[in-house]
Amino acid sequence: MSRQEAQQLLDVLNDPKQRDAFVHTLTLMTRGLPATTTTPSAATQKIEPVLDLGLTSLRHQAVVYAQNFLGIFANLAIVLRWARVQIADPTARHMIFEAFTGAFAIILVALIVEYGLVFALRGPLVRLTQRAQAREIRRERKTDATVNAASGGDDSRQIRADDQRRQVETLRFLARIPYAFGHFLLKILPVAAFLGIVCAATWLISWSARGTTVTLILAESYAVARMLYLFVETGLAPRSPTIRLIPAGNATAHLVTRWWNVLVAAPAVVVCLSMLGEVFELSPRGTEAMIRAIVLAEHIMIAAFIWRIRHIVASALQPSSAGAHSIWNFIGTAARLWWIPAIFLDISLWFVWAAQLRGGYMWIWRTTGITIGILVVSRVLAVLLYGWQDHFFRVNPALAARMPELQQRADRYYPFARAALTGSLIFLTIVAITEAWGLHTVEFFLRNTFGSRLLGAAITMIVAVTVAVAVWEIVNVLLNRQLNRFESSNQATRATRLRTVMPIMRTVLLAVIVIIVTVTTLSQIGINVTPVLTGAGILGAAIAFGSQSLVKDFITGFFMLVEDAIQVGDWVTTGGVSGTVENLSIRTVKVRDIDGDLHIIPFSSVSSIANTARGYNQIVVRQQVDLSENLPRVVAIMAGVVKEMREDPIFEPMIYSDFNDLGVDQSDSGGATLLGAIRTAPMMKWKVKREFYRRVANRFAAASVKFYTPTSYYTTPPGVPMHVLGEQPGAPADAHPKAPDQDPGEASAAPAG
Structure with a gap:
């Protein structure tokens, strides 16, 4: 942008009217509409050159990147011309020969000393490995005993056993760090001796400045390559599996270390060329061209290495749940094709660097390394947190002996807690990766209104659910403890009453908890819960008013159960029915009478209860x-x-x-x-x-006890002949002689009882 164009743009942004017109024009352009149908304003006339300038700048950058990429091959000709000149010049040839001959002599002596120390340090390395192996055997026995004790049973116990096994394995690898560090120190000691000898030789021996510089450059390049190799070799430890920090098999460890030994040579050569080019007056363009060619060869070797280990990595990336669900099958298929994007990324890195995109190469390497580091840390942290969660959900044996159901209740919540922990770890990992890629995710969740509201809602929901579960479990534990206390103290009546009321209390408590958690979460998200609560209150009042008898059934039934007025198996008289209570609910009582009929009586019809099964x-x-x-x-x-x-x-x-x-x-x-x-x-x-x-x-x-025998007498009016009960009318009077002591006006009847 020229000075005049920059001034024009600054004038547009400083003038409020022109700035508004500029914003309006850009808005129409983003919507795909024509900027205006009228005559262009002064501001628009000033903006058009700026927009044309932006497109011109993009075209210019594309051309520059293409020229930089194609310039690699042209710059290699500079290296060839420089080599022909150096070889043709006797003085330059003698100077190069002298510098490299002395350097190689010193480096050869230093290498002999280095490998002598390597041979001398084999004993300490063997003893270190044996000590790590003995510790590994003890830890494996303890691990097998712990995992076998935790395994078996339902899916929850199996998941907990797997988490515990992963935690133990992770801790076992972390416990290898001191041994691996000692292994690295013993391995790096000969390299340090190599550098020390080279530095001492260049200081003691009188040498040309160029020869000293060449010697130090070669020695430092070799030392850097050795340290890079030993760093990875310590993590894989192909000859010492008991101190291996990276979980891999012996064949994989040997394969990776062999390839790494080749791949690590390229950085050493790059360091040498970047420094030796200045020493021997090679132009920067030629040095850069050689470095790019070496880096190209490095990326080609990396692509070959990716192709070589594609099956090993694919097997390691296969999910354990493959075949159980279609999504896991898709993940398994994608894992088998991991090498395609890996090779593409490898080649893209070289093209980005060769085209000299500003900061592109280092940005990709940096973000890739940080992403891999975040994933590794996330995995290790997940394994440790899973183990801690398993320990947290494992009830103390003494407490489990007193309350056996406590461990079962803890196992019930373990999968949900593990899912919540997994979701939190995934969320934090994604946030960390997006931050590494330059996306300001943390700022979005902390400063953006929508993001902070989402984060606050998630935290509120987690806290609310945790508190609700804690309240629910505390109430249940208290109820069960009280029930056990009643049963152990021979208070069967109270135990039965509490057992009858417990389902109702749990239902009411669960409804209250769900309502509170739902209302709290909705309000935190930003939904106005006042109309919801008002509508629910009006609806509840309408339902209660329209079903007064039903509400009365519930209220009366609740207090009947709380007051222990009736229980299943009691013989009661209620609602005009006598019989045995067969079932109780919050609304009705079912009574079976002596004839076998079942009477279902709502509690609103129960005004009194005569219970024959209480007291005496x-x-x-x-x-x-x-x-x-x-x-x-x-x-x-x-x-x-x-x-x-x-x-x-x-x-x-x-x-x-x-x-x-x-x-x-x-x-x-x-x-x-x-x-x-x-x-x-x-x-x-x-x-x-x-x-x-x-x-x-x-x-x-x-005992011949005398009982009262009632007698009935019948009298006849005067002038009517007397007859005995059962006598046929018209029968002769002498057929029934009159008793001597009987009143003539009375006759006795048969006893009635």
Whole structure:
């Protein structure tokens, strides 16, 4: 952009009217509409050159990138001309020969010392490997015992066992780090000695400045290549599997280290050329052309290496759930083709660098390395967090012995907690990768209104669900503990009442928790919950008003159950029906009467309940005897029968008291009525009563107890002949002689009872 064009653009942006017209024009252009149908304004006239300038700049950059790429092959001719000149010039040839001869001599001596130290350090390396191997064997035994104890059972326990196994394996690899570091120090020590000898030789021996520089450049390039190789070789440790940090097989470790030994040579050559070109007065264009050619060869070797290990990486990337679902089959197929985008990325890197796109090559390498590092850290962190989660959900054995259901409840929530943890890790990993790629994701979630609202909603939902689950489980644990306390203290009635009410309490608590969590999440997302709550309240009031009887059923039933007024198996009299309670719900009670009919009675129809199965029953004995009978004798007979029944092992637990003589309830012309009571166990009064009357009847007959016998008399009007009941009319009078003591106006009838 020229100075005049920059001034024109600055004038447009400084003038509010022209700036608004500029924005309006750009808006129309983005929508695919013509900028204007009227005469162009002054601002538009100034903007058009700026837009043309932008397109011109893009074309210019494309041409420059193409020229840079094609210039590689032209610049190689400069290297060939420089080589011919150096070879043809005797002085230059002698100078090069002298510099490289001395350098090679010093480096050869240093290499001999290096490999001598390598041979001398084999013993410490072997002892270090043996110590790591012994520790590995002990850890494997402990790992097998732990994993075998955790494996088996349902899917949740199997998932937890797999997580625990991965955690143990990850910790085992992390525990190898000190041994690997020691291995690296022992391996790098000869390289350090090599550098020390070279530096000391160049300092002690009188040499030309050019020869010293060449020696140091070659030595430093070799040292850099060796350190890069030893860094990867320490991670793979092909000859020492017990200190291997990267999970790979022995064949894979040997393969990768061999290829790495070749691939690491290219950076060393690049360093040499970039420095030696300046020493021997090679033009920068020629040096750059050689470096690009070497980098091209490096990328070709990397592509060959990717092709060589494509099957190994594909097998490692195959998901464990392959074949279970179509999405996993797709992921497995994509994993088998990983080498195609990898080779494409490798070749694209070289084209980007060769075309000299500003910062493109380093940006791709940097983002790729950071992405791989983020994925590795995420994987290690996931394994460790999964193991910590498994430890958190594992109930203490002492506590599990007291409450066996606690571990089962924890296992129930483990898959959901693991899914939530996996989602959080994936989210954080994606955010970290997008930040590495230059996308400001963190700023979006922290400063953008929509992003912060989404993040706040997710955090609120997680916290709300966690608190809701905690409240739910605490209430359930308290209820179960109270139920166990009632059962262990022989409070069967309270235990039954609590067991009956527990489903209702859990349902109400669950409904409250779901409503609170839903309302909280919706409000956090930004949805106005006031109309929702108002509508729900109005709807609830309308439903309650329209179904008053149903609401009354629920309320009465709840308090009936809470107050333990009735239980399944009780004999009750309610709603005009007597029978056994077969089922209880929050709304109805089902009673089976003695005829076998099932009566379903809503609680709104229950005004009172007579429960025969609570506390005790009482038999009220009413015995009517003749007035001439000895009443204490009759009472003694009944008391003796009750005493005899209490000594019977069958009836002894059914009878709570002896015969309680309540005296004479009534004495008149109909005889004397004796009143007494017998207290029995609940629901046993009928059986005791029938047995009591059976036995007392035999005792009364044996003791000739006199009972009152009612008699009926019929009278006839005066002048009407008397006849006996059952006599045929018109029968002779002498057929039925009159009793000597009978009143002539009366006739006796047959006894009625």
